[in-house]
Amino acid sequence: MNIEAVWFLLIGALFALMALAKRFIDALPMTGAMIYLAVGFLIGPAGLGLLTLDVYDDRHALRLITEAALPVSLFAIGMHLRVACGHTLWRLPLRLAAPAMLLTIGMMTVLGMAGWGLALGPAVLLAAALAPTDPVLANELRPLEAGDDDPLRFALSGEGGANDGAAFPFVVLGIALCNAGPDGLLHPWTLAAELVWGVAVAIAIGWLMGTLSERLIAMLRIRFGNALGVDEFLALGLIALCYGATLLAHGYGFLAVFCAGVALRQQELRATGGSQNPRAAVEDVTPAKQEESAQDPKLAHAHLAESMMAISVGLERFVELALMLIIGCVVSACWRDLLGVMPLVVIAVLFMAVRPASVLLSLAGSTLDRRQRGLAGWLGIRGVGTFYYLLLAMEQAPRGVTQSLAPVLLAAIVGSVLVHGVSAQPLLRRYHGARAP
Numbered sequence: 542m543n544i545e546a547v548w549f550l551l552i553g554a555l556f557a558l559m560a561l562a563k564r565f566i567d568a569l570p571m572t573g574a575m576i577y578l579a580v581g582f583l584i585g586p587a588g589l590g591l592l593t594l595d596v597y598d599d600r601h602a603l604r605l606i607t608e609a610a611l612p613v614s615l616f617a618i619g620m621h622l623r624v625a626c627g628h629t630l631w632r633l634p635l636r637l638a639a640p641a642m643l644l645t646i647g648m649m650t651v652l653g654m655a656g657w658g659l660a661l662g663p664a665v666l667l668a669a670a671l672a673p674t675d676p677v678l679a680n681e682l683r684p685l686e687a688g689d690d691d692p693l694r695f696a697l698s699g700e701g702g703a704n705d706g707a708a709f710p711f712v713v714l715g716i717a718l719c720n721a722g723p724d725g726l727l728h729p730w731t732l733a734a735e736l737v738w739g740v741a742v743a744i745a746i747g748w749l750m751g752t753l754s755e756r757l758i759a760m761l762r763i764r765f766g767n768a769l770g771v772d773e774f775l776a777l778g779l780i781a782l783c784y785g786a787t788l789l790a791h792g793y794g795f796l797a798v799f800c801a802g803v804a805l806r807q808q809e810l811r812a813t814g815g816s817q818n819p820r821a822a823v824e825d826v827t828p829a830k831q832e833e834s835a836q837d838p839k840l841a842h843a844h845l846a847e848s849m850m851a852i853s854v855g856l857e858r859f860v861e862l863a864l865m866l867i868i869g870c871v872v873s874a875c876w877r878d879l880l881g882v883m884p885l886v887v888i889a890v891l892f893m894a895v896r897p898a899s900v901l902l903s904l905a906g907s908t909l910d911r912r913q914r915g916l917a918g919w920l921g922i923r924g925v926g927t928f929y930y931l932l933l934a935m936e937q938a939p940r941g942v943t944q945s946l947a948p949v950l951l952a953a954i955v956g957s958v959l960v961h962g963v964s965a966q967p968l969l970r971r972y973h974g975a976r977a978p
Contacts, residue, residue, distance in 0.1 A: 581869020619802020634699025
């Protein structure tokens with residue numbers, strides 16, 4: 542069999558199917574991630590055997606692929622959040638990305654030790670890997686466009702963008718405890734300083750690079766007619782530069798890229814004005830006048846931001862397809878382990894108790910009503926972020942620890958893709974229908 546031809550046929554058919562059946566899929570309680578996961582499972586060892594990935598032997602390559610793909614989604618999320626920084630709406634994602642995540646880590650750590658007999662290190666590692674919600678798989682939960690200020694969508698999107706980076710120090714702490722045991726806590730102030738530094742430097746570098754990049758590119762276009770027609774390079778260049786610079790400064794790169802997207806959008810908001818929708822400002826521009834509009838002082842900022850966001854969203858579709866095929870193939874090799882008692886109990890407790898409780902406590906007294914808080918508590922999708930932290934742990938933590946945790950984390954990803962994928966669209970339709978005048 543010509544395996545190359547089979548792969549071309551398979552990927553081509555999948556692309557064509559998703560394009561032609563998009564409206565049909567949107568009308569059903571399913572997501573593209575569910576289809577990609579199923580295809581990945583079918584081409585894996587449990588199905589056709591076209592692709593065999595060993596999550597342990599291939600952990601380094603898989604981690605690099607995942608690490609390269611996640612920033613694209615984080616940047617796209619940041620670009621969607623077009624609300625002035627001083628606006629009260631920002632309190633919602635901050636509550637979810639900080640207090641709610643910390644409560645989730647704390648409760649899951651206690652349950653891991655008291656309920657499942659884990660040592661402190663594995664319990665912290667498990668809790669931290671499960672804590673962040675996913676930026677890649679939460680397309681249905683995002684603002685419909687830049688400037689959409691629906692509080693539920695804004696809160697869940699901002700949470701998914703921020704908490705991948707915010708969870709990183711706790712994953713590192715869990716790995717350190719697995720390697721050093723209780724001795725890993727002998728220097729708590731050092732660990733606290735590293736955490737604060739990692740977050741602070743990530744926010745500073747991301748904000749600085751996003752702000753300066755937008756101003757520089759807009760100036761070059763308006764004054765000199767330069768940097769035109771290369772928005773793909775500009776978006777990917779900014780993402781890579783921001784991520785790399787933050788890693789060199791020992792910061793959390795995921796958080797920095799998200800902040801860069803937010804900062805770039807903030808510059809567009811200031812330049813364009815809050816009363817003008819950026820999409821409406823550039824949607825009537827014909828292809829023949831794209832370069833001309835990109836140099837117009839009144840349109841340059843909106844044109845740049847909308848173009849970079851569209852490019853990031855387009856790249857994100859390929860990221861979602863590739864990563865979910867990989868996860869599906871990995872699951873295909875070990876699916877029986879995911880059906881054990883512990884994985885099923887852990888994901889049930891996380892989805893049904895820990896996540897809702899942490900969200901309700903964190904959002905107490907907020908502007909969200911009871912229905913919105915309930916939806917936020919349920920729609921905490923786990924996915925690519927959890928997979929990345931699993932791979933990172935496999936590289937740095939003892940193999941015995943990761944072998945016991947891998948089925949739980951993979952089960953959480955699969956369970957979330959299926960359960961949240963089926964329920965998200967109907968719940969959101971009902972929610973928006975209830976809010977419609």
